[in-house]
Amino acid sequence: MNNKQANPTKVNAKWYRYTLDFKFDAGTSRGVLKTKDSYFLKVWQTDNPNKAGWGEAGPLPKLSPEDGLDLPSIWEALVLKLSQTEVQWEEKAILDLCEELVPDNYPSIRFALETALLDLFHGGKKLIMENGFYGGQEKIAINGLIWMGDAVFMRRQIEDKLSQGFSCIKMKIGAINFDEECRLLGYIRERFSAEDITLRVDANGAFPPGEAIQKLSRLAEFDLHSIEQPIKAGQYQEMQRLCATSPLPIALDEELIGVTGRDEKAALLDKIRPPFIILKPTLLGGIRATQAWIKLAEERNIAWWVTSALESNIGLNAIAQLTSSYQTTLPQGLGTGQLYHNNIESPLDIQEGKLVYQVGRKWGSIE
Secondary structure: OOOOOOOOEEEEEEEEEEEEEEEEEEEEOOEEEEEEEEEEEEEEEOOEEEEEEEEEEOOOOOOOOOOOOOHHHHHHHHHHHHHOOEEOOOHHHHHHHHHHHOOOOOHHHHHHHHHHHHHHHOOOOOOOOOOOOOOOOOOEEEOEEEOEOOHHHHHHHHHHHHHOOOOEEEEEOOOOOHHHHHHHHHHHHHHOOOOOOEEEEEOOOEOOHHHHHHHHHHHHOOOOOEEEOOEOOOOHHHHHHHHHHOOOOEEEOHHHOOOOOHHHHHHHHHHHOOOEEEEOHHHHOOHHHHHHHHHHHHHOOOEEEEEOOOOOHHHHHHHHHHHHOOOOOOOEEOOOOOOEOOOOOOOEEEEOOEEEEOOOOOOOOOO
């Protein structure tokens, strides 16, 4: 199937729940993850069932707007609605339809539908957006992620990432003793300058507002690139003050979740004026929502990078192709493809701190 297909067309769909098993206990400030459920969406043309497009919704516990909802019922309703809809076979019309069928408060489900339909539109070969990444010509620089845990576990991860050739390391903080976390950052800085290794930290909102500026000042001593979400989302006045006074540049992350309309997005950026924003399509509403954030950020000279949100390789592939449709200069947060024992086999690989698409390597089966 391609863009020469009869227009409009009819499609059918089916959804699957898939439990991903972590290779380790993945510690965050919101708790430890051992498994994570994702939902795969398969779509196919009614008169051509042998060619299918795939998308993934990977809502995060305690974070995604869909958390706690009756997702099977939502999926069943969407599949029925899609079977009764004629799809205009053009990329813009497909994205328009996804906004029409899936409300803003189901962001990961909208992303799955966008991805599945665009995959089918491009022939059912995991091509979502035509660019150099899918063809193997472009590589995406990414950060190496250091998960929370005890000091021994975190130091072992640091050694592994450095030996793998990463030039940007991101460390999650806020779960163990702050002094111990500072010692780990100092351990890296004793060996590598900021010119050699870029260091990012992600607090996931762990700092109490009254302690935040003191902790940011201490973290700045390690010549860090940035800190993601130092305080919990929704404290606009305090976040605005921190962005204006912090010696360490701040990147908004969870702050963007649930902010949907263009005017609402613009108002948040204009009020807080962050140096950076972090874009997670699964949490923000998919491809078009991410594109809208990027446009508004660039109009305000706010830098950005895209991050996966613990998706399998199905979702990661779509996010990587979206990212590669822009001329990026900062390392992206797309290093999550090696987290699971039972990830979907894919052409995605990490080489010397870069995400690459290995043309010729086949995708594994989902069904």
